[in-house]
Amino acid sequence: MRAIKLMEADGRRSADSHLIPLPLAGFPGIDIYLKDESSHPTGSLKHRLARSLILYGICNGQIGPETVLVEASSGSTAVSEAYFARMLGLKFVAVLPRSTSRSKIEAIELQGATCHFVEDPAQVYQEAQRLAQCKNGHYLDQFTFAERATDWRGNNNIAESIFQQLSLERHSIPRWICMSAGTGGTSATIGRYILFKGLATQLCVPDPQHSAFFAGWTENDAEARSATPSRIEGIGRPRVEKSFVPGVVDAMIKVPDVASIAAARVLSRLLSRRVGGSTGTNLIGILWAASRMRAAGEEGSLVTLICDSGERYGDTYYNDEWLQQQRLDVTPAEAAVEIALRMGELDPALISDQSICTKC
Template structure:
């Protein structure tokens, strides 16, 4: 137990969280060399450069700030999350920064590499006893038993980013493009997991009056494209995404379709083909969701070329390739999951070398 007044601890904790963000500065905005494209530049906003290695780093930092400011996290609180992904790694990172205990309830098939990363950040994990659909409830119950705080990234991420997310990804993109040939991008491309990142970017574009349009790329099995296309806010597929970090079997509370200009459905085989091109040809060590984003970029650039438009396109790199060397970057793993990147690989290579795109 600490004798420090709760308000003093809270203020110091939030200062420490914000200082962590300032210390690492904006994540890099890297040009993607595509010599065949004239008058159109493509950039990758590399969120894997965060200390926890993913775009979820911003999201979880904002959630910690909001929970501390509202008194839900104090100096003695155990923080609990329900995920075997990047949110758990980021949660462990920030808990360690604040000398808090962190527990993750992880699905049974969570990759061993992710569990090692949670432990490396000082967190603890335990396998879920319930099916994947019930992991959230199990983690919430654990938090209640421990008198802790449940880090509900599906419900709380959007409000947290709105209140404590500055500087946002969009803030950084526009500042980094200031001296580039086309400082106001024609498109920003991202995936949607919780929906909070796309909502944050969309709000920024409208708040500042930018003519930039926002595209969300959506993998197979995900509910976001059909929800957006049908204007059905509670659409559900009941099937998990095979592209980590993006896609959900149901529309989450943070998804804000009103700020999105286009949702592009992307076959999982296409995501893998584009991922391989990024990794093997472009030398970009990105995770699978970046492949999904690149497929969307190809589609958008082809539309710009057909219209004779000039400009820039920015796509997010949500995480690093390292956690996926034994999964999405392993040809045998891909084959056994029934994923076939072959039909899509030629389209990506042709686009990269000629600028031509006929994949729809």
């Protein structure tokens, strides 16, 4: 089929994302790596997901040459899906929370897609489904199908890529991989791959302040809800999404928004380029895992993801006026992150003991 060939050609044109070492003075003997998913053609981890979801729909007979594609998204997934829809000559409608950053909206519209807004972020699901029915289209539904559209056993998924790229490193099997959850699809892919291969790696899911995943996992409650929308775009959900697979997770951390944003800003200075807020959440997870290893006298490697570029958040996380409006003072948290990177000491203000839950 022409559509599948077009998408496979895009995959071959796009080299795999880089695995960047991040040497930190505070954690001798512990090698930290960042898998840079911002290098994909649409600038985020969601490029992989969008390709998988659309291929899944085509191969299930749900997407044809005239199908209107509809998605509920906080931004990045819609950017990537709009890219592939344009490639295939399909119309695409993104259902977004009104609070979505202007830069993401512009990126979606640049691909020729239409943005449809809802005031309440919790209503994106129902509205996307309604629109798809009205247009006789297909609701891609990333929050349900992310975990099943990707072949977690291999076939060049992100987990297989990480372990292949680490194969010649001194600690080729990481002690921990830290990956936050939006749909939950990436953490599910990584966790399943670890179990399938019988690896000693453990999976930590750092979760932003206003998200249902942490409560759902710690309380074994698939109906857990968060009444407040997440300020960390791309991750954190008002409900436990169907793509989140709790059984593959070894630890979860509830990360305050100030810590996520501070970590993103500090890491941006280290890398000399901006990263998104979800990458900051991931970095806090890495600092927790590294501190745990350091306290136990362990050596090894840790991996997390740069989920997207921070250039999409110039009007939010990197805007002091926006931070003031949100009543977020990130200065103390930035200092705490810098101390952790330099000295290996994790300030309880970044993560309290009550915000950590492990199986081990």
